[in-house]
Amino acid sequence: MQKLSSDAPGWNAVRSLVGSPFNAVLTVIFAVILFLALPPFLTWAVFDAAVFPAVPETCRTAAGACWSFIVAKHSQILFGIYPFDERWRPLLVCTLLIGLLVYSIRPSAWRARLAGFWIVALMLSWGLMRGGFAGLASVSTDNWGGLPVTLLLTVVAIGIGFPTGILLALARRSDLPVIRLLSTLFIELTRALPLLSILFIASIMLPLLVPEDLLPDKFSRAVIALTMFASAYLAEVVRGGLQALPKGQAEAAQALGLSYWQCQLKVILPQAIAVVIPALTNTIIVMIKNTSLVLVIGLFDLISSGKAALADPEWSSPSVEVYLFITAIYFTLCFGFSRFADRLEQRAKGPSHE
Amino acid sequence: MTRAMKCISIGLLLGTALAGCSNGAKKESLVEKIKARGNLNCSGSQGIPGLSRPDEKGIWRGFDSDVCRAIAAAILGDATKVRFVPLNAAQRLPAVQTGEIDILSRTTTLTFTRDMAIRFVVNTLYDGDVVITRKADGITEPAKLGGRTICMQGGGSLVENALDELEEKHKFKMKRVYFDSTITARDTYFAGRCDAYVTDGLAAQSQIATVAKNPAEHSTMYAGDAIEPNGIAIPRGDDRLFDVARWTFNVLIWAEKNGITQANVDDMAKNGDAVTKRILGGDPAFGRSMGLDSKWAYNVIKQVGNYKEIWDRNLGENTPIKADRRLNKLYSEGGLMFPLPWD
Numbered sequence: 230m231q232k233l234s235s236d237a238p239g240w241n242a243v244r245s246l247v248g249s250p251f252n253a254v255l256t257v258i259f260a261v262i263l264f265l266a267l268p269p270f271l272t273w274a275v276f277d278a279a280v281f282p283a284v285p286e287t288c289r290t291a292a293g294a295c296w297s298f299i300v301a302k303h304s305q306i307l308f309g310i311y312p313f314d315e316r317w318r319p320l321l322v323c324t325l326l327i328g329l330l331v332y333s334i335r336p337s338a339w340r341a342r343l344a345g346f347w348i349v350a351l352m353l354s355w356g357l358m359r360g361g362f363a364g365l366a367s368v369s370t371d372n373w374g375g376l377p378v379t380l381l382l383t384v385v386a387i388g389i390g391f392p393t394g395i396l397l398a399l400a401r402r403s404d405l406p407v408i409r410l411l412s413t414l415f416i417e418l419t420r421a422l423p424l425l426s427i428l429f430i431a432s433i434m435l436p437l438l439v440p441e442d443l444l445p446d447k448f449s450r451a452v453i454a455l456t457m458f459a460s461a462y463l464a465e466v467v468r469g470g471l472q473a474l475p476k477g478q479a480e481a482a483q484a485l486g487l488s489y490w491q492c493q494l495k496v497i498l499p500q501a502i503a504v505v506i507p508a509l510t511n512t513i514i515v516m517i518k519n520t521s522l523v524l525v526i527g528l529f530d531l532i533s534s535g536k537a538a539l540a541d542p543e544w545s546s547p548s549v550e551v552y553l554f555i556t557a558i559y560f561t562l563c564f565g566f567s568r569f570a571d572r573l574e575q576r577a578k579g580p581s582h583e
Numbered sequence: 584m585t586r587a588m589k590c591i592s593i594g595l596l597l598g599t600a601l602a603g604c605s606n607g608a609k610k611e612s613l614v615e616k617i618k619a620r621g622n623l624n625c626s627g628s629q630g631i632p633g634l635s636r637p638d639e640k641g642i643w644r645g646f647d648s649d650v651c652r653a654i655a656a657a658i659l660g661d662a663t664k665v666r667f668v669p670l671n672a673a674q675r676l677p678a679v680q681t682g683e684i685d686i687l688s689r690t691t692t693l694t695f696t697r698d699m700a701i702r703f704v705v706n707t708l709y710d711g712d713v714v715i716t717r718k719a720d721g722i723t724e725p726a727k728l729g730g731r732t733i734c735m736q737g738g739g740s741l742v743e744n745a746l747d748e749l750e751e752k753h754k755f756k757m758k759r760v761y762f763d764s765t766i767t768a769r770d771t772y773f774a775g776r777c778d779a780y781v782t783d784g785l786a787a788q789s790q791i792a793t794v795a796k797n798p799a800e801h802s803t804m805y806a807g808d809a810i811e812p813n814g815i816a817i818p819r820g821d822d823r824l825f826d827v828a829r830w831t832f833n834v835l836i837w838a839e840k841n842g843i844t845q846a847n848v849d850d851m852a853k854n855g856d857a858v859t860k861r862i863l864g865g866d867p868a869f870g871r872s873m874g875l876d877s878k879w880a881y882n883v884i885k886q887v888g889n890y891k892e893i894w895d896r897n898l899g900e901n902t903p904i905k906a907d908r909r910l911n912k913l914y915s916e917g918g919l920m921f922p923l924p925w926d
Contacts, residue, residue: 285793305639310627310669313640371668372641433674436681447683524629527670533629537637539766540630542786542903546794548770 274553285544295547299554302538306554309374309529309537315366319377322354326380330565347388354381370448374529376558378448382520382530383562386455387463387513393456394463399493401468412464419461424519427454432526451523459516466508470501503577510570514563521559531555612823613685614874617658625651626675626689627667629764632786633897633904634690635667643667646897647688650707650815650832653887654686657831657879662886671763672736676700679818686828687816690783701816704828708813709910709919712742712806713787715772715780718799722779725806729755734768734777737761742781745807769794781806789904810910826873834880837862837922838889840913845888852881862925890920 247253277293280300288295299306308319329350333343358377361367373381400412419427431450445453474497482492502509524533535551617623627643630636635645643651643665652662668684675691678684679701693703714733716722722731728749735742750756762768765782772780773794782790784805791801815832817824838844841859843851852863861869864878871877887893898906912918 302639305637305641308641310637310641310643310667313642369666371666374641433677436683437677525671525673527629527668527674529629529669533669536764536766537630538639539770540632540636541638542632542789542793544793545796546766546770546773548766 288545288547294550295545296550298538298544298547298550301544302541302551305375305538306531306535306551307375309378309534310372311374311377312366312368312372315360315368318357318360318365318368319373319375322357322377323380325350325354326377326384333569347384351381351385351388370446373448375531375534378523378528378530379517379520379562382452382455382523383517385452386459386520387516389456390459390516391463393460395467395498397460397464398467398471401464402471416461416464419457420465424454424458424522425525427458428522428526430454447526448528451526451528455516455520455523458519459512462512462516463509466505466512467501469508470503470505471497473504474501503574506570506574506577510567513570514566517563517566518559531558612821612874613818614658614821614823614827617685621659622664622666623651623655623658623686624666624668624684625654626678626684626687627669628689629669629671630766631690632789633902633906634785635688637667637669644897646708646893647690649887649893649897650688650835651686653835653883653893654815654828654831656882656886657827657834657875660876660878660882662882679816682818685817685824690813691816692811693814693816697816700819702819702821702825703814703816704825705832706812706814707832708785710811710813711784711809712745712781712811713784713803714806715782715787715791715801715803716778718802720778723802723804725749725804726753728757728779729753730757731778732758732760732776733779733781734760734762734772735781736765736768737763742806745809746781748807783811784909785898785906786904788906789902792905793903823874827875830873831879831883833923834862834883835887835890835893836913836920837925838884839891839920840915840922843884843889844892845885848881848884858925 245252246256273293275293277291278296279287279291279293280296281287283297283301287297291297304313304316307323308316311319329346333347354377356362357365358373358381359368359370397412397416400408401416403409403412422430428451431454432447435450436444444450478496478500479492482496487495521530521532523530527533529537532555535555539546539548539551625648626635627637627648628635631645631647633645635643635647638644648665648667651665651667655665656662668678670678670684670689675687675689676697679687687701688707690708691697693706697703714722714725714728720731722728726749733746746757746759760768760771760777762771765786768780769782769790771777773790773796787803791798791803795801815828817828838848843855843859843863848863851859852865853860855863860866863881863884867877869877870879873879876882888896894908894911895901898904898908908918910919912920914921
């Protein structure tokens, strides 16, 4: 695979499909599976599928997939129980967050001000969702739902968790014993608990222990729990990168007279993080999917909203279609992110190859 | 190392808990808090057809949700002033204990253990567990369920009891497959994964009618003879809120018994008999003992309707649910519902 043949461009593909007996057998097996699975799936999902009109009767008579349910309920699945007349707000928030994500992928956008953009965007998103100013009706976090919840949870948990994780990683390698101990304590404690139990503690136990007035709402508690969890895991990934660097790097930076923070920010971290990009991507993609666990504490994320939509007694229950729709959204998010990470990796490699 | 840390953290948590207990001084009734706050915090679910589910517009629909609205109408004079907090089955009791919600109205069966944790006020719905099976399988009575796979929602105490009794009585075992929600259990059964599906009796017919590809292929039977009394519940130790919740529900039953509806309540308030006039706002002192406005009962009927109207709107013949009212009929029609006297 490494040595490109000078033959016709299709040759490579042909060789990887049937180049060796093993490959040939695999190709045949998968061709048979595809041949058996694809036509029925396409018949169900496309040819026999019912889309319009988006009313319950369409579904009842459909031989294949009932996409009209998605058409009729897309607003409920995407935005959950957010008040109907105000749904332009979560729509705007989603557009803003996804737009900024796409913008952030371009390497030319990676400047210090990007962090500023994100902070402004997050504050704006929170404000828009929350309302209660400038004539916007106030919508409590109990009524947030669907895609904006998934996006906000992900972006906040990773956006705050990543810098916190870096600090924790540095603290764990620090020469100051108290800081080292505290960081180790936090990381080990958080990692020792499953995310589910952290969420349960945040949603069910904390209210029993903390007075009502001092307690943040359920959504904020979930955000804090997810952020803690993300930061502990990211910290260990970053620490892996820090340990991979030869000691000479830090010593050379010190010899040049750089302060501790200059040394970390300009010499150590850029290299350490570049090393662990695949592991970071892994952790972050897991975190994107972890946000769906908030359904156990009664937040209306995408999956909960989809289920609530399925509870409509007027409709037959096309749960497969709904879950496929949600799967597509998660796939887009996770796959998009892994492409982004790929680019980061290419770029991080770039200069060393020159 | 981590074990030591766990011990420390548990110690800290316990310490906080004790501190929390000690400052529980004299407390005002939630009724006053609800008035000051301007809305009632009531339980939502994650979507239960006919009882509580958010519709496309994010508005909560269902019998349980309307009971919340009735109580809001009584306390605040406005049935729309309800904040629904979505809760799953595991969270509903802690949510009452912690004050996250004021009223629990979300298909919760009154049992001894639960009543020791929170205070049940009144039974709003009587239900039983129904088993749905395919006619082709020939499972015509519970005795033929031996060795069959049963899809069900996890965590329902009475369903478990009913099935346990069946197993003991007929000396067989069933394979129980648990799901996190009725919706998932239902869809799994109708997709052919299980031989039977246990669900609330009220919802059974509608699920067959709307979800099954061919409704005629399925039949229903009761799992046992147990009644599941679903009620509303509040935190313990709040007599005032107990009064309001119990007597608001009584208004619903009383109004049905006396033929008072949303449509004729204005007329009845003017031209009804003496008791009717008194209850519908004619007596300025009527709500005073509960700290409510004299028009509280009128507001409940005017804005939400009587029991039958709530039933018909959410579960009745004109809804996809088409539930049989059975035990929930008035006593005079063979059911278990009757109004308490207003004397």
